[in-house]
Amino acid sequence: MTLHPQPAPPRSAVTPGACLLHADFHPMTSECWGVTLDWYVAHDHLADTQARAQYQAAVERQMLDRHVRAPDRG
Numbered sequence: 001m002t003l004h005p006q007p008a009p010p011r012s013a014v015t016p017g018a019c020l021l022h023a024d025f026h027p028m029t030s031e032c033w034g035v036t037l038d039w040y041v042a043h044d045h046l047a048d049t050q051a052r053a054q055y056q057a058a059v060e061r062q063m064l065d066r067h068v069r070a071p072d073r074g
């Protein structure tokens with residue numbers, strides 16, 4: 001039995017990412033990337049891996065913040 005290799009699925013233009021703007025993991029828009037890039041520019045004194053870790057932490061903090069404060073809003 002011969003298995004034909006499946007073609008790799010086309011890589012989507014929108015990759016889910018950690019979004020600091022919306023405090024969410026979702027497909028990033030150019031607006032989201034703008035905020036992400038701004039953060040990296042503001043933290044460009046950090047090493048690459050350090051910057052990634054701190055960015056993730058910043059997004060997670062933002063998420064917690066929103067979840068804690070959300071019920072009071074509206």
Ligand SMILES: [Zn+2]
Pocket residue numbers: 019020021022023026028029032
């Ligand atoms: Zn976003």
